[in-house]
Amino acid sequence: MSGTLYGIGVGPGDPELLTLKAHRLIGTAPVIAYPAPDSGDSFARGIVAAYIPPGVREIPIVIPMRAARFPAQQVYDDAAGDIAAALSAGQDVVVLCEGDPFFYGSFMYLFARLAGRFPAEIVPGVSSLGAVTAAARRPLIARDEVLTVLPATLPEADLERQLAQANAAAVMKLGRHFDKARAVLERLGLTGRAIFVAHASLPNQTVCPLADAPRTAPYFSMIVVPGKDAHV
Incomplete structure (x- = not known):
């Protein structure tokens, strides 16, 4: 056997x-x-x-x-x-x-x-998305909102198109694609809603508004854009 x-x-x-x-x-x-x-x-x-x-x-x-x-x-x-x-x-x-x-x-x-x-x-295990949302202490979606999960490795035009249509979003796999993702969110006027989280659940966890994020990001980091109905 x-x-x-x-x-x-x-x-x-x-x-x-x-x-x-x-x-x-x-x-x-x-x-x-x-x-x-x-x-x-x-x-x-x-x-x-x-x-x-x-x-x-x-x-x-x-x-x-x-x-x-x-x-x-x-x-x-x-x-x-x-x-x-x-x-x-x-x-x-x-x-x-x-x-x-x-x-x-x-x-x-x-x-x-x-x-x-x-x-x-x-x-199954606790996903990075669940850990990041908990670290951010912000609900991500509510009511009939739709969550869009995107890898930052997408071509810039594809990333922008998807984010422009999203109610709420999570952008993963940042690393060397961080500048691209941040620039797209800035062009779309989403920076004010966006939260940056790195190393969620670990002692060196970082959580801050995207506008205050460091210039570089590790692979184990994420940007979340909560939906407009998801609030505390």
Whole structure:
């Protein structure tokens, strides 16, 4: 009998936001896989490091953190091969994913490669969007308003078109695209409603009006534009 593949959302960074189910599965898993940069520590692993039991086999999924293109499909092909070998041997494999596995989560690429051959279960986690909204202490949408979630990696014209039509919005994956996103919001007259949040739920969390935000933004940051009906 094969093992089960678990895609586990570990939340936005605060270990106390881990679900009880995720905690139980991490504490009993014989194999744990997680995304890791090619330099530095894995953020996903760091969130749950205190709960990983000794003797667990670890499979780092090394993803280059650079602007230049890299063979992403090969990275996931190789990781899926390593995980498939463990599953075929009857071992359960827990794959850690920052935030929620299916909300811009890298686990989706492993799921696509493995779920057709092995039992798979998704354990949802607190998403970055939920954590950012809580950090901002502002409701995001109310009544019949529609939320638009956008990656800042979109071409500038597409980002502007989507934001111009939005009741409320969240702009993710800022990093090196921060200036572009901020300029679009300024042109649309949305800066006054926009809130910048970086490292939500962590000790170094930053929350401020977009107009007061620093000139640079980390990848783990977001701009939210609450709807006009969402107020306290």
